[in-house]
Each structure stands twice: as structure tokens, then as C-alpha cells.
Amino acid sequence: MTLQTSIKRNAYYDSVTLMLLSRELQKLDGVEDVLVGMGTDLNLDLARGLGLATDDFDSLTANDLFIAAKFEEDLISMQKIEEAFLETLNKSTESDGDDDYQPSSLHAAIQAIPGANMVVVSVPGQYAAAEVEDALDAGLHVMLFSDNVSVEDELRLKQKAVEKGLLMMGPDCGTAIINGVPLCFANAVRRGKIGVVGASGTGTQEVTAQIHKLGEGLSQVIGTGGRDLKDQIGGLMMIQGFEALIADSQTDVIVLISKPPAPAVAEKIYRIAKDSPKPVVIDFIGGNRAAIESVGAIACISLEDAAQKAVGILRGQPVTDFTGFSIAEEEIERLVANAAAKLKSDQTELRALFTGGTLADEAMKLLGVNYDIYSNIPLSPEMAIKNLPEGRGHICLDLGEDEFTRGRPHPMIDPQTRTDFFKSHVDGKTGVILVDVVLGFGSHSDPAGAVAASVREIRQRLSNQGKDVVVIASVCGTDLDSQDLHKSVATLEEEGILVMPSNAQAVRLTDRVMQRMIKGV
Amino acid sequence: MSVNDLFKQELKVVNLGLKSFHTDLKSQGVTAVHVNWKPKAGGKKKMLDLLSKINKVK
């Protein structure tokens, strides 16, 4: 076995590209282990941990790219590995077809595009604040996708943005659609009269996709980042976006989405809602219904419900909570009965594996109340996943959380993480599996296909024990998304997966199946 | 420039970071430029300190 490092000085590629490259090179015959990365301390430690370190590491700086490989000399050479590296790289840039000059700095970029008005920042967190500051100073709005930005920086930058009348969406903001242009992770939706301000990425995606499915459209979808409504930040962007939508002639109904804000912040928002000339639908997921309704805003019980209510209000229809299913109760009962019938008596566990954080949240809010669910986003500290007892139990995981995305792309970009968890966490005791499938810009080209393939593998595995399993999914997407909503649904249904029209309904169906599953057939 | 002003303009984007975001924008015909981004001064603290000393406006 040979250990060798190849170095490209002063080369820079973004983290996702490098991780995907590592994965491709790993597949080469003869390569036992390989890591492609920038020479940051973090990556070098990672490489050392994998036993890939060589003396060359000493000369590496953060600006150098390294390919550290352990390989069987008889089967492959470093040269071949480098060739594969270039080939894979060229393939990804070729398909891009992008010949355009890439300036080396924000400053040069602004000069290259007269009238530039939005900067999307997804550089490593430690560098993000400085770039955002430069962008705001130059009078541009910002979409800050990066996380690992300090609270102090976030506050300072948002204050500057508010002062200058600019948007600073983030940090950790995954979704926005400005002037009909999807930014980062967003679904293709039609323009329309509903405006959204959302502190949750996939929450915003689900709401906008549902609005589109119901036949209405979006005027503006503004992100705020997950921390915006905490005390330290005080809801600066939520308020900024909210007021902009009130003033926007193209917006008739406003939807606000977030986890419950800090009370003082919620107060500020309610006050604005109270004076709003336009109807306001507030989905503070699991939030204070009475408080919301007392200021004349409309409260919600799920993301789907928020969409339904916004559409209803726009159409002048009466607005009620959507608590049930889109299909008739008899049909649901039939589905549940058939599902439970498939299971053996020892198949009593839930495995919910989510790629979207807010969608996982919705699942936990309902299911976590009715059952003991161990999770990395538990409803109480005792239910943290590390506390999973020997005897085991139900599990619900948000695979997009930090602990699962170290050195790996987000599961919405690369399904591999969830594929791995399907293998490791699903066994003969699993009765029902619950997943989300998120389409749209930024997402993998065929997330449904990846889930279907995993389910196929699971059914094969379980059939050896004479068992089957119930799989329930929802697809967050629209007919305009490149991954093709209908094809995605068909792909899942072909694998015998029960596809529900929304995350909320998928969660409710899961609840029904679990009731049956646990009581015994 | 205010947020509502932005709503009336054609969106023109500068992308710093993940190339895929830029690719998606171009695929929709949005005016966008991808920055060949590197940490400022290569992230070297010494250089950043030196630069900040002379970049102060008197």
C-alpha cells in the first residue's frame, strides 16, 4: 500500500466540489482511501485521522489543494488519480458551460456587473462576515447561506443593513426567492400575490411549494436565517422583510414562518401585524395561538395549514384549520390497515430520517408528543439520541444538522448520508420509515431515486427475515422543479412507498400507522 | 436603496462560495457572476493585520 500526496498550489475549490471529488476518487480501483481538500488545519487533521498524512503536509497552506491517497501500487498510480481528479473536475465545469471570467474579489465582481444588487455568500463561516460587510458597504443586499457566523457579527451586520435599507438574509439562510429568482435552496414557483418571510429554510420551501400546488403564487420570499428571532438579534430581518411586504404593491397576503420567537421579539412582530392593512398568516411553529389571533393575525397548525390559509384568505374564502388528510378517511383507514398488516409483531419502531430541518421539526412536534422519540432535535434533553436505551426505541433524525454534515455535503445536496443511515439504522425491528424528499434548486438531481433505491435495498434485506416495512414520504416540490415532481412521486410509489401531499399529512399518516403498529395487529 | 427598491429592479447577483448556486442562476438566465473566491489575503493573519493598519481612513 502506497501513501502519497499530490499538491496544487494556490488553487481553490469550494468545499462541496472537493467533497464530491473525494467521493469520486474513492471509487477508483486500487484506491483504499483518498481525501481531497484545501490545506486548512481542519482538513489536515481529518486526513491525519484517516491515516493519510505524509511529509508533504508540512508545506501545505490553506491556499493549496491536496490529494492525499492510500493506494495499491499494482492497481493504480498517483498520476492516474490526478487524471481522474482533472476529468471529474472538468466534467463538472463542462456541464456548467460557463466560460465567463471569474473575478477574484467582490470588489472586482461589482465592477464587472453594473447594477449588481444581490450578493450570495456561501464561503466558510469565519470569512463570511467580512465579505458581507463589504457587500453592505457597497450598497448591495445579501443572502448569507454560510453558518458559523457569530451572533455579534450577525447583529452588527443586520443593524448596518437595516440602517441602509438593505436585506441581510442569514446567517444559515437556505431559502429566498427575490423578484421571482430562487436563491440557494428554493423551489420553482409561479409569481403571485402572497409574500413570505421565513426563518426556516425547508419550512419556507414547504409553504411556497404548497401555495404553488394550490394554484397561487409568490410575490417575494425573504429569508432571515435561523437566529433572527432570538433576543440578541431581535427579529431585525423578519421586521425588515415584514414591513417591506406591507409596503409592496404586489403583495396582498403575508405569511411569516419561524420557530417560536423570543417573547419580546414576538411582541414586536405582533404589533406590526396588528397595524397591518394586509392579512397576516403567522406560522410560529408550535407558537402561541391566542397571542397571534389577538392581534388579528391568522395562526397555523402546520406548514401546509399556513399555505392553505394564505391561499384561502387571498381567495376570500373562510379559513379553517386543516387537520386531516386530502383523501377520504375511508381511504386513509384502508392504507393504515394494509400497512399494519404487513408488519410482524416485533416490528414496532419508527425510523424518521429527514433532510429538511423544519420538516423534521414538524414531525417531532406531533409525533414526539404522542410517543417517546429519540432524536438529535429532541423535545426534551432526556430524549437526546445518545440516550437511546439498549432495548432501543423510536428515532427521528434531522440529518442536516451540524453533527451529520462535518466533512460531508448537506443531505439535500448529496443523499449518501441518508443512504448510509438507511443501512445502519433500519433493521428487523423497524415498522415504519418516514422521510422527506426535497426537490428544487440546490437539491440533488434525483432525491426520490436515491430514496427508492435505499427502500429497495431495505426490502431485500428484510425479506430474508420474511419481513416487510412501511415507508411513508412526502415530496416538497413543484411541477416546475427540474427533478420533476410527478416523476419523483411515481418513482417512490413504484417502490411501494406511501406518498402524501404534504409533510404534515405524511406525519399524521405515520402517527396513524404507529398507533396500529404499537397496539399490535 | 431600500428593500422595496430592490423589488422593482432586475436581480443581478454576485456569487461568493458554492459554484452550484451560480450554475443554477445562470440556468435561469439570471445575470450572475461567480467570484473565484479565496480568503482575503489567503486568510493569513499577519497580512490581514498589516492591511488593516493601512486601510484606515484618516
Add this chain to the structure above:
Amino acid sequence: MIEIIENANKEALEIIQNGQPTLIGLGIAEEVIPGMAKDLFLHAGPPITWEKMSGPLRGGVMAGLMYESMAATPEEAAEYAASGKLRFDPCHHHNAVGPMAGIVTARMPVWIVENKAYGNRAYCTLNEGLGKVLRMGAYGPEVIRHLQWMESVLYPVLKETIEIHGPIDLKVMITQALQMGDEVHNRNKAATSLLIREIAPSILKTSFSNEDKIAVLEFLNSNDHTFLNLSMPAAKATLEPAGKVKHSTIVYTMARNGTEFGIRVAATGERWFTAPAEIIDGLYFPGFSMEDANPDVGDSCITETLGIGGFSMATAPAIVQFVGGTPKDAVRYTTSMYEITTEESRFYKLPPMNFRGAPTGIDIRKVIETQVLPVINTGIAHKEAGVGQVGAGVVHPPMACFEQALEAYVNLLEDEGLLEE
């Protein structure tokens, strides 16, 4: 603080933009180059000792000693060079520049270029042509013979030619050449043609024999790079006065001696900032590879320092194929140079860039902020003396030069009490 720097840089750029490099004649090195002497050999790049010199420089020194009749054989020459009897100094310290090894000895004829706007002069030897030549470190008898011919025939003819013709505006000639596919560092075909066209009638008018005139014309015509030895001192003469502007962060010298790369910045005056010169990752002639290459060598990147040469690569598509790229790459290179420079040249316009002016005034702050290094188009010499050119490619100065310069610059400002706490 920023204002002081911006004003200083503006002043430096004004000087550069106003430069009027003009060929005014030829002379013999020890007669016209300040400080020149029999026991002084000038060389390319920052200061270096015989011990540290690479193959091409050593070979050039040995050839120079034999040419000057200070040694009879290469072995004697090597001994003499190591003995301490010979002094070495950068061409740059004597208002001169030299391509590749850049060796200048007392008897060598030189072009004299005057910057009419500021009165300063710059000197450069005449280009020997291709093949086994002193500037590549060759020291065989044919090298010496050729140098002697240049001294006894080429020089007098050209000297009288320019006296008859009168001064030649090099700024205009370079401007035209840049619009004819030259970048006047690695691609000089058009500029050389313009030069020959300009002086041919005057050559004919000189008092020399037809044989000599024919030999001179044929020689000039055989060597596409004749003009390089004019574009270099033209750039040198243009940049030198800018090198005196206090507090300016503009680079006024870039040069390599085959071992180290050196830069000089206006604010820090004559101080060199050096780091090991790089091996060029370029296109090698058949039979040669990176293992054969000498590290980067020559004063010729004074052209890039001015914004021509590799900085103007977009305008010379032919050179790009030679260095392994495409015309689109050339445009990309030039475009990226705008990110580290201060102004566009008011005179050197580049047609493929929609006639934008060449990127002028390298600012060390921008180089460090963007991590974009100046791009240099260069020939690659064999590491052994005398073998000659083995390829061509694109090379960059080491970032370390700029980092050292920035640190020295900030220390200087601190010493002057200009930095607020």
C-alpha cells in the same frame, strides 16, 4: 492613511502614464552606463554572488570574461569569477536591464533609451538572437565570435543609423505593436518589423560597406526578438522615476537572477524583496521537461511591471498557444491583472479587450488582498549553462516577495509616525 496612499499612487501612475521612452542612440557600456568598469559585470535580477549563481548566469559570466579577454578558457574564467577579483551588481542598480542572464560587460554595445518626460535614461545590450547565446549561458567560441561581430559591425552601423535617423519614439512603436499581435516580451515579431522598417533607409544611408549593411539587415531580420532589448529599457525608463514616489505601494521593478525573484516598491526605494525563483510549469520543447529547467531568470519581466508583456497577453493570441493555453485564457489572464493594478494605460490599448488600456501600476496591497499574482510570459532556460531555451510558459513571482514588501512598508509608515494607534 488611505488618502496618503491613494494620492501617492496617483502621483506614481501619473509619472508612468506620462513616460516618453525614446531611443536616442547607442554606446559602449563602460562609456555610458553609470558606474560601469572593467572589473564590474552587471547581471539580471536582484543581487547575487558567484556561489549562488545558476547555470545560465555562470555561463554568461564566463562568456563575458572570455569576450573581455580576462580569461582564455572556460576553466580560467570560472576560476577568475570565483576569485573575488570580479564585482557583480544588478543591471537595475545602473539604470540597465538584461534579458535572461542579462550579463553586461564593459565593452558591450548598448541601446540608449531616454525618458523624454523626466530626462532619465535606461540601457540594454543588443539582442544576440536565438540558439547558443551568452544570455542563455553559452560560452563557446562561436558565442564570443558573434559578440565580437556585434561589437565591430552591428554596433557601429546601428549607432550611425540612429544618428542619421534621429530619435525613435518607442512608446508609439510599442502601442502599434500591441495592436498587431505582440505583447513585446515573448512576442516581438511585429515590433521588430516596425523597427526595421523605420530604420532601413537610414541603414542604407550610413557610411558602411554594402556587405556590412546587408549583414546588419539580415541579422535584425533573422531575430524576431530584436525589439525585446528595446521594450525592456523602454519599460525601465518609464518606471524608474515612479520608484521615487514616497508612500506609494506601486511596484516599479520585478526581476529574477535564476535563483531568486526580486521586486522593488516605490515607497521602500531601492530595497529588494526576494524569494526563491520558481520553476516554470509550461510547455517544454520535445525531449525536455521541468527537470531540465532553470528557475525563472531575467529582467524581461520589467515589461509586465509596466503592464505590457504577459499583462497584455490578451492582445497576443499567438503566444498563448505556445505557452499551452487558448486565446480565451489570454483574455482571462489580462482581465485578472486589472484586479491588482491601479489604472488602465492611456496609450497601450488592447483590441481584444475592447481597446481597454493595459493594466498598469501593480499595487502590493491588491496582490495580497486578492492573492492574485502578476502573470509573466517567459522563456525557460536549461539549467545547465549554454544549452539554451527548453520551453516557454507562464510564471508568477513568489507571494513572499509581496508579503515582505508589505511588512516593510507598514514598518516604514510606523517609523514615520503616520499610523494612528
